Amino acid sequence: MTRRLTTTANRLAAGSTELARRLTARAAAWVRRARRDDLTGWRAALGCWARLALLLLGLYLLWRLVRAFPNLLWLFTGAWLVTAWRAARAAPAEPPHGSDEDASAEADVDALRTLLLDLMGKGSGVHLRTVLAHLQEHGQWEGRTVTDLRLCLARLGVPHDPKVKVAGVPTWGVRRRNLETPSQAPDPETSTAPSTAA
Structure with a gap:
């Protein structure tokens, strides 16, 4: 029983790490795509800053929503665990850069x-x-x-x-x-x- 719990915990930990990596990479890629190649200096990065501000605003609104309705944490936690479980299963199939x-x-x-x-x-x-x-x-x-x-x-x-x-x-x-x-x-x-x- 203890071994099964350890295996489950390890898989959820690995899946959570993989899921966090994917979400971070996608968010960073989305922000980077706003950069204007036809402009130079600070004007070229205005779109990036706007998208970053949108991400921060979204996180703030999510935090306010959870503060107003704490029971939503159960829903978010369940969704995260299911997604992390699947991410751990799919993680080995994704080759690293340079493979x-x-x-x-x-x-x-x-x-x-x-x-x-x-x-x-x-x-x-x-x-x-x-x-x-x-x-x-x-x-x-x-x-x-x-x-x-x-x-x-x-x-x-x-x-x-x-x-x-x-x-x-x-x-x-x-x-x-x-x-x-x-x-x-x-x-x-x-x-x-x-x-x-x-």
Whole structure:
């Protein structure tokens, strides 16, 4: 009986840790996506600050709600435990950054090209922040940035440019014409992948 309780407690602890990590990563990614690549300085980060303020306001309202109706804690606790239990079961299936599965996925240039073309639709290009948002909405590339995506594209030899216009806004992106003709993988010594944040 004691061993079963210990196993259950360990699973709930691991699941709670995983759930907290996922929620934090998603919240951080949501805040980061508000950054404007077409602006510089403090203006570029205004959207991030606005989203952060919304998150804090939401937490404050939740706290006030629980203070007004303490019995809601039972509901929230039950929901957390069920979700943590499921998260602990699913956690091993999610490969860490830099794993063999992640590397092999990045190496599939054809799949990446197909994804970029799908996101373009009938347009002539797509912004990298749109690609990153799409990946993160599907549970991939959490906690990564546009710079990480640029470095990945550079390694795979996919041409990208800082002046791709979509809806009149120029920023880092990929053009359709560069995807429809096969590109050569860049020489690692001559790669000019930027190291500053986008």
